[in-house]
Amino acid sequence: MSTLHPFLQVENLARAYPSPTGGTPVTVFDHVNFRIHKGEFVCVTGHSGCGKSTILNILAGLDTASDGNVFMDGREVSGPSLDRGVIFQSHALMPWLTVLENVSFAVKSRWPGWHKNKIRDHAMRYIELVGLKGAEHKKPSQLSGGMKQRVGIARAFSIEPKMLLMDEPFGALDALTRGVIQDELLKICAETQQTVFMITHDVDEAILLSDKIMLMSNGPHARIAEIVNNTLPRPRERSAIHKQPHYYPIRNHLVDFLVSRSKQFGALRDAPDAPSSPTVFDPADLIDPAASTEPEILHTPPVGKPHIHLVNA
Amino acid sequence: MKMKLSLSQKAGLLSVGLFAVLLLVWQLATLPEASTAAANVDPEYAALMGGGTASTASSFPTPAAMAQTVWDKLSDPFYDNGPNDKGIGIQLAYSLARVLGGFLLAAVVAIPLGFAIGNSRVFYQAVNPYVQLLKPISPLAWMPLALYTIKDASASAIFVIFICSLWPMLINTAHGVANVKKDWLDVSRTLEVNPLRKAFRVILPAAAPTILTGMRISMGIAWLVIVAAEMLVGGTGIGYFVWNEWNNLSITNVLFAIFMIGVVGMALDSLFGVLGKRVAYQE
Ligand SMILES: Nc1ncnc2c1ncn2[C@@H]1O[C@H](COP(=O)(O)OP(=O)(O)OP(=O)(O)O)[C@@H](O)[C@H]1O
Numbered sequence: 001m002s003t004l005h006p007f008l009q010v011e012n013l014a015r016a017y018p019s020p021t022g023g024t025p026v027t028v029f030d031h032v033n034f035r036i037h038k039g040e041f042v043c044v045t046g047h048s049g050c051g052k053s054t055i056l057n058i059l060a061g062l063d064t065a066s067d068g069n070v071f072m073d074g075r076e077v078s079g080p081s082l083d084r085g086v087i088f089q090s091h092a093l094m095p096w097l098t099v100l101e102n103v104s105f106a107v108k109s110r111w112p113g114w115h116k117n118k119i120r121d122h123a124m125r126y127i128e129l130v131g132l133k134g135a136e137h138k139k140p141s142q143l144s145g146g147m148k149q150r151v152g153i154a155r156a157f158s159i160e161p162k163m164l165l166m167d168e169p170f171g172a173l174d175a176l177t178r179g180v181i182q183d184e185l186l187k188i189c190a191e192t193q194q195t196v197f198m199i200t201h202d203v204d205e206a207i208l209l210s211d212k213i214m215l216m217s218n219g220p221h222a223r224i225a226e227i228v229n230n231t232l233p234r235p236r237e238r239s240a241i242h243k244q245p246h247y248y249p250i251r252n253h254l255v256d257f258l259v260s261r262s263k264q265f266g267a268l269r270d271a272p273d274a275p276s277s278p279t280v281f282d283p284a285d286l287i288d289p290a291a292s293t294e295p296e297i298l299h300t301p302p303v304g305k306p307h308i309h310l311v312n313a
Numbered sequence: 314m315k316m317k318l319s320l321s322q323k324a325g326l327l328s329v330g331l332f333a334v335l336l337l338v339w340q341l342a343t344l345p346e347a348s349t350a351a352a353n354v355d356p357e358y359a360a361l362m363g364g365g366t367a368s369t370a371s372s373f374p375t376p377a378a379m380a381q382t383v384w385d386k387l388s389d390p391f392y393d394n395g396p397n398d399k400g401i402g403i404q405l406a407y408s409l410a411r412v413l414g415g416f417l418l419a420a421v422v423a424i425p426l427g428f429a430i431g432n433s434r435v436f437y438q439a440v441n442p443y444v445q446l447l448k449p450i451s452p453l454a455w456m457p458l459a460l461y462t463i464k465d466a467s468a469s470a471i472f473v474i475f476i477c478s479l480w481p482m483l484i485n486t487a488h489g490v491a492n493v494k495k496d497w498l499d500v501s502r503t504l505e506v507n508p509l510r511k512a513f514r515v516i517l518p519a520a521a522p523t524i525l526t527g528m529r530i531s532m533g534i535a536w537l538v539i540v541a542a543e544m545l546v547g548g549t550g551i552g553y554f555v556w557n558e559w560n561n562l563s564i565t566n567v568l569f570a571i572f573m574i575g576v577v578g579m580a581l582d583s584l585f586g587v588l589g590k591r592v593a594y595q596e
């Protein structure tokens with residue numbers, strides 16, 4: 001893990017849309033700065049419309065920023081790339097292809113020179129990984145919502161991207177199915193050391209999966225207001241996670257942000273000394289001050305001015 | 314015990330019943346005694362029909378005579394006794410060949426052009442006024458122009474089929490391509506799929522149901538238009554056959570030709586129905 005060169009670096013990102021009334025453009029978010037290190041699982045949460053999907057689309061190269069830069073692996077992101085796999089909220093499977101064909105389509109895009117059988121075997125490996133063996137010849141319309149989302153996951157993982165981008169991948173699923181797929185994702189990410197950027201509205205999902213949770217303030221002019229270090233030890237078990245001492249401090253902090261602080265931040269934003277770097281919350285600070293020297297916190301951005309320091313939960 | 318009939322059994326019975334009623338009405342209308350009714354016929358029309366009222370009545374066949382004609386004609390569809398006496402199979406083959414020629418030509422032009430229009434807003438807006446202007450023109454209106462420039466009757470008929478098949482295919486292809494779900498295009502962008510592969514593996518299958526609907530409409534129109542076109546250009550084909558038999562005052566043959574036009578049209582339509590089902594997908 002290199003402190004000087006993070007795997008993904010986002011600098012001063014901003015996105016404005018032309019105003020519907022023809023006036024000055026509406027800035028959805030600006031001064032967005034964050035870094036993601038190799039192998040890190042980062043979740044983003046914030047209120048609807050603050051610009052999370054827009055940020056993800058810019059990272060994917062599907063949308064372009066009005067200002068700022070994104071660097072991945074030292075190179076600037078300027079368009080879509082096989083280096084970044086995307087899992088879409090609406091699964092985005094091609095309904096005229098079977099499960100196997102959907103995944104194979106991605107595999108063939110990644111390795112055009114491969115032989116048919118090799119593509120098939122590779123695709124099957126990932127279909128098995130998400131527990132869909134036996135359903136590979138079904139069309140998406142014959143699958144349940146959870147199964148479709150799994151195919152989307154298999155497709156994104158099958159191209160072995162350097163980074164995975166997920167936009168509320170489980171938003172449309174029922175709680176039970178969501179839990180099962182989250183467990184699978186946790187397992188696959190642990191196996192593959194995948195770097196992940198994931199949008200979620202589900203606080204518990206963020207706590208279960210992530211290493212870092214980024215909190216966005218409300219738009220317009222939304223920002224990454226805080227970054228929470230998720231210090232819960234791995235491997236994590238859904239059933240036992242709430243017994244961890246850091247669990248409730250983190251959860252309360254997140255909920256508190258979403259309920260009240262995300263709005264306050266908007267009022268402070270225009271203050272002349274408003275920071276363009278987010279504050280960092282580390283539950284270890286609360287419980288064991290000695291732990292705050294752990295290396296993870298060293299590479300986080302500078303802490304902002306005291307008056308927007310979070311009120312400790 | 315009560316008999317339960319399925320929906321299609323009921324429909325089948327009703328169809329047979331309707332056919333029986335039709336035959337009965339037909340039989341009653343063509344009974345020899347009914348010739349008195351023909352006295353009301355416009356005398357000029359009667360004269361045109363070749364004389365007395367009696368011959369008018371007898372020239373419209375009874376169902377039995379009609380069945381005999383259908384049987385005779387269908388048992389030897391491919392005979393050829395010179396330009397004015399060819400089997401129905403040969404005449405239909407001429408018409409089908411013209412329709413197929415014009416239709417395929419139109420597909421070759423309309424589908425790539427529709428792709429281009431559907432992919433580009435600029436191109437769409439540039440071409441749209443022409444399409445809107447040309448689309449409502451009756452294809453037969455092109456006939457004199459075609460005869461003048463091409464100087465070949467059969468090729469002119471093919472050109473008319475080409476023109477009338479063009480618009481539905483063009484419009485549907487453009488529409489289908491323009492409405493491919495953004496998600497699928499985004500997927501192919503993130504997978505860095507090259508443009509040609511994207512066109513054939515993503516856009517074409519996504520738009521195929523819409524394109525096929527356009528082809529089905531085109532084929533339907535082409536089959537309507539070929540009869541009229543062949544009446545104009547003459548020589549061969551089912552349209553010419555109808556006109557020729559009218560000149561021969563053979564109402565039986567005209568009726569037979571009408572029936573065959575319907576049968577072939579239905580077959581063409583269901584062929585495209587089957588093709589449409591094959592490319593359909595359920596989201
Ligand atoms: N094409 C567009 N034109 C104008 N404004 C847009 C456009 N697309 C998005 N926006 C605006 O940008 C803002 C951010 O949208 P975005 O989809 O990124 O939100 P989000 O944080 O992902 O919300 P959600 O949680 O509901 O998915 C919204 O307020 C939206 O109105």
Ligand SMILES: [Mg+2]
Nearest residue numbers: 052053054167
């Ligand atoms: Mg969104």
